[in-house]
Amino acid sequence: MQKSSDQADRAAKILARLRKFIETGDLEKKMVALDAVIHVAADLTLPQFKNTGIEIIFEIEDNLPKLLISDVQIQQVMVNLIKNACEAMMDTTPKLLQIIAVQDDDQHIKVGVIDTGKGLSEEDFATLYKPFSTDKQGGLGVGLSISRSIIANHDGKFWAERNAPQGACFYFTLPTA
Numbered sequence: 269m270q271k272s273s274d275q276a277d278r279a280a281k282i283l284a285r286l287r288k289f290i291e292t293g294d295l296e297k298k299m300v301a302l303d304a305v306i307h308v309a310a311d312l313t314l315p316q317f318k319n320t321g322i323e324i325i326f327e328i329e330d331n332l333p334k335l336l337i338s339d340v341q342i343q344q345v346m347v348n349l350i351k352n353a354c355e356a357m358m359d360t361t362p363k364l365l366q367i368i369a370v371q372d373d374d375q376h377i378k379v380g381v382i383d384t385g386k387g388l389s390e391e392d393f394a395t396l397y398k399p400f401s402t403d404k405q406g407g408l409g410v411g412l413s414i415s416r417s418i419i420a421n422h423d424g425k426f427w428a429e430r431n432a433p434q435g436a437c438f439y440f441t442l443p444t445a
């Protein structure tokens with residue numbers, strides 16, 4: 269008991285340090301095209317889910333302005349969202365994954381990862397960003413917590429919604445100016 273409590277303590281400290289690094293670290297932001305970042309993330313993630321019957325639809329608006337972002341970090345956010353979405357659809361049909369990027373208002377682009385998976389319960393909403401809360405074997409339960417920190421560090425918003433009639437939607441915004 270003592271040992272596992274020590275381990276949990278250690279893991280919590282590592283995560284706190286990691287988040288601090290994300291929030292304060294030198295991000296090396298540069299002007300990049302978001303569609304490229306999204307496609308790299310999809311190419312990194314989707315091969316794992318080959319032959320699972322997931323249908324993927326990209327709706328990325330033409331002529332989106334370049335953004336001042338850390339491409340590696342936004343890629344990391346997208347990898348986690350796409351992976352979460354695919355994992356949530358393993359036991360459900362249909363399996364439809366939608367990845368969107370649109371001009372939201374004058375100063376923001378909105379990115380969405382939308383699935384038809386098992387969806388989000390009230391309890392899920394309460395624990396989504398809580399580190400180490402996971403329902404997956406081998407899951408760390410830190411993906412969303414880190415993703416939200418990364419988006420906050422880019423002065424964007426990050427939120428989840430229910431999809432109708434089934435599944436989950438995760439959205440974030442990034443400023444264009």
Ligand SMILES: Nc1ncnc2c1ncn2[C@@H]1O[C@H](COP(=O)(O)OP(=O)(O)OP(=O)(O)O)[C@@H](O)[C@H]1O
Nearest residue numbers: 352353356387402403407408409410411412413436
């Ligand atoms: N698209 C989704 N549909 C349904 N539940 C989801 C979805 N995305 C996340 N969740 C729920 O939120 C929990 C936390 O997600 P998070 O990405 O933070 O951690 P994880 O995927 O479990 O582990 P990892 O650290 O490897 O990402 C998941 O375990 C799952 O229960």
Ligand SMILES: [Mg+2]
Nearest residue numbers: 348352411412
């Ligand atoms: Mg995850």
